[in-house]
Amino acid sequence: MTTTDVSICNQALNRIGAKSIISFDENTENARRCRALYAPARQTLLRMHPWSFAKRRIQLAPSAIRPAFGYQNAFPLPSDFLRVYSTGQIDYEIEGRNILADADLINLIYIADEQNEEIWDSIFRTCMALYLVRDLAKPITGSNAEADSAWAALKDMIKQARAINGQERPAQDFAADDSSQLMGARYQ
Numbered sequence: 777m778t779t780t781d782v783s784i785c786n787q788a789l790n791r792i793g794a795k796s797i798i799s800f801d802e803n804t805e806n807a808r809r810c811r812a813l814y815a816p817a818r819q820t821l822l823r824m825h826p827w828s829f830a831k832r833r834i835q836l837a838p839s840a841i842r843p844a845f846g847y848q849n850a851f852p853l854p855s856d857f858l859r860v861y862s863t864g865q866i867d868y869e870i871e872g873r874n875i876l877a878d879a880d881l882i883n884l885i886y887i888a889d890e891q892n893e894e895i896w897d898s899i900f901r902t903c904m905a906l907y908l909v910r911d912l913a914k915p916i917t918g919s920n921a922e923a924d925s926a927w928a929a930l931k932d933m934i935k936q937a938r939a940i941n942g943q944e945r946p947a948q949d950f951a952a953d954d955s956s957q958l959m960g961a962r963y964q
Contacts, residue, residue, distance in 0.1 A: 779893040779901060785810040787901075788908035791926070794916045809912055817907045821900070822887055823859045825937050828944070829897050830890040831861060836875065836882040847876035851884075859887040899937050906930040 786796040789806055797804060800811040822830055838849035846869075853873050860870065862885040868877040875882055890896070896904075909926035913919065 779896065781814055781893060782810075784893060784901060784904050785814060785908060787905035788912055789916075791905065791909050792913050792917055792922045794912070806912075806916070809915065810908070813908060813911045817911060818891070818904065819858060819889055821903055821907050822889060825934055826859070826861050826887055826941065827890075827897060827900055827937070828941065829895050829900070830858075830887045832856070832886055832888045834884050834886070836884050838880065839874070843871075843876050848878040849880070850874040850876050851882045854884075854886065854888070856888040856890075857886050858889050861885040861887060897937075899933060899940070903930055903933045903937070906933065 782797060782799060785800075789796055789810070794806055795804075797807040797810060800807055800814070832854070834854055836851040836853075839852050841850060842848070843850050850871075851874060853870075853875060857873075860875075862883075863875060863877065864883040865877045865879055868875055868879075868882075870876075875884070893901070906926045906929050910923045910930065913922035913926065
C-alpha cells in the first residue's frame with residue numbers, strides 16, 4: 777500500500793471516528809482541516825527528533841554579506857532546512873536563515889523538510905497520524921479526550937524513536953579520541 781499525505785490523514789480521521797477523505801482538494805470540512813494542518817504538523821514533528829530518513833549533508837560556503845559583528849561569516853541555510861544536527865563547529869549561531877561562524881566552510885548535517893511519505897520511517901508515520909489526531913480531535917468530535925490520548929501516545933512514540941535511534945548509531949567514545957574538539961574545548 778502506498779503511503780501518502782491523504783492516507784496518513786485518513787489514519788488520523790479513522791482514530792477519531794471521522795469520515796475519510798479522498799483528496800485535500802475535495803469540498804469537505806475534513807479535507808480542509810487536513811490540508812491546513814498537514815504541512816505544519818510534518819515540519820513540527822520533524823523538528824522534534826533527528827529522524828534519520830530526513831538527514832541531509834551539505835557543505836556551505838559563506839555568503840558575500842558578513843555579519844556586522846560577533847562572527848566572521850554567514851552561511852545561508854538550505855531551503856528545506858528545519859533543524860541542525862551537526863555543523864562541525866564548536867561555536868556557531870543560527871540567526872534568521874543563516875549559520876554564523878568563524879569558519880570558511882561549514883559541513884552541515886541537518887534535518888530537512890522531507891515530504892516524500894514513502895521514505896518516512898514507520899514510527900514517524902504513526903507519530904504523524906497521532907499528531908494530526910491531536911489537532912483534529914477537538915474540532916471534529918468536540919472533545920479533548922482523543923487529543924489528550926493521542927498526545928500521550930505521541931510522546932511515548934518519540935521516546936521509542938530516540939531509543940531506536942541510539943541503538944542504530946555506533947557508540948561514541950569521546951575520551952578515547954585525543955583530537956576531539958569537544959574534549960579540547962572543555963579543558964582549555
